[in-house]
Amino acid sequence: MTRVKICGLTSTDDLRVAVEAGADAVGLLVDVPVDSPREIDPQRAVEIAEAAPPFVTTVLVTMPESPDRAVELARAVEPDAVQVHGEMGVGDLAYLTASVEAKVIKVVDAGDPDEARRYDEVADALLVDSVDDDGAGGTGQTHDWDRTAEVVSTLDSPVVLAGGLTPTNVADAVRTVEPFAVDVASGVDRDGVGDETASGETVSDETPSADGRKDPDAVADFVANAKRTHSAPTP
Numbered sequence: 168m169t170r171v172k173i174c175g176l177t178s179t180d181d182l183r184v185a186v187e188a189g190a191d192a193v194g195l196l197v198d199v200p201v202d203s204p205r206e207i208d209p210q211r212a213v214e215i216a217e218a219a220p221p222f223v224t225t226v227l228v229t230m231p232e233s234p235d236r237a238v239e240l241a242r243a244v245e246p247d248a249v250q251v252h253g254e255m256g257v258g259d260l261a262y263l264t265a266s267v268e269a270k271v272i273k274v275v276d277a278g279d280p281d282e283a284r285r286y287d288e289v290a291d292a293l294l295v296d297s298v299d300d301d302g303a304g305g306t307g308q309t310h311d312w313d314r315t316a317e318v319v320s321t322l323d324s325p326v327v328l329a330g331g332l333t334p335t336n337v338a339d340a341v342r343t344v345e346p347f348a349v350d351v352a353s354g355v356d357r358d359g360v361g362d363e364t365a366s367g368e369t370v371s372d373e374t375p376s377a378d379g380r381k382d383p384d385a386v387a388d389f390v391a392n393a394k395r396t397h398s399a400p401t402p
């Protein structure tokens with residue numbers, strides 16, 4: 168069964184929504200150099216992580232300015248996993264994995280298959296995303312799932328599929344890519360639920376008023392649709 172991460176929780180209310188829907192993991196976005204309605208401060212991340220029940224994986228999602236900053240944040244928030252966006256070399260990622268107790272997930276660009284292969288040995292998992300020029304996520308944009316499926320089949324690490332997923336398209340995505348897990352942020356936000364075009368591409372309709380809060384119905388539908396769909400066996 169495909170695992171599901173709901174990313175960008177901003178409150179313990181969002182946490183309750185994700186847990187009640189049956190999410191396996193929740194993402195807490197701290198220290199990103201981009202404007203995101205889902206970013207929270209480290210203290211809020213600590214509060215949400217502490218409120219998470221057993222068997223729900225807490226993920227610190229960050230774009231740190233240095234590996235040491237990621238270590239510092241991980242020690243403060245004490246998540247089960249750290250998800251790293253942006254520039255961090257393979258050696259620095261190895262340093263991070265050796266320095267924190269949490270599992271380390273490296274975000275890689277769906278448009279750059281070689282990047283995924285470079286990090287395959289050192290990361291605990293890879294998250295394949297549609298990233299912007301800086302490596303930030305939360306774009307609400309899908310990518311070429313057929314091409315991603317080919318890349319995934321060459322990797323040893325568990326792969327998390329992200330980028331423009333919604334309650335409507337997640338079943339197709341799971342069938343096509345057969346990832347270990349799926350991840351969603353803007354596609355289940357209250358004011359940012361994505362719309363699909365006729366070609367199947369997802370375009371986020373996130374508005375300036377989007378505040379990152381989760382839509383309970385969208386979260387429940389997303390988790391149910393992801394989990395009822397056939398996926399790859401556990402590695």
Ligand SMILES: O=C(O)c1ccccc1NCC(=O)[C@H](O)[C@H](O)COP(=O)(O)O
Nearest residue numbers: 174203303304305307330331351352353
């Ligand atoms: O969500 C953000 O705004 C964000 C900003 C900077 C770095 C990472 C961010 N999100 C991390 C995630 O893991 C998202 O869930 C992932 O990129 C998918 O986002 P979406 O396409 O909105 O579902």
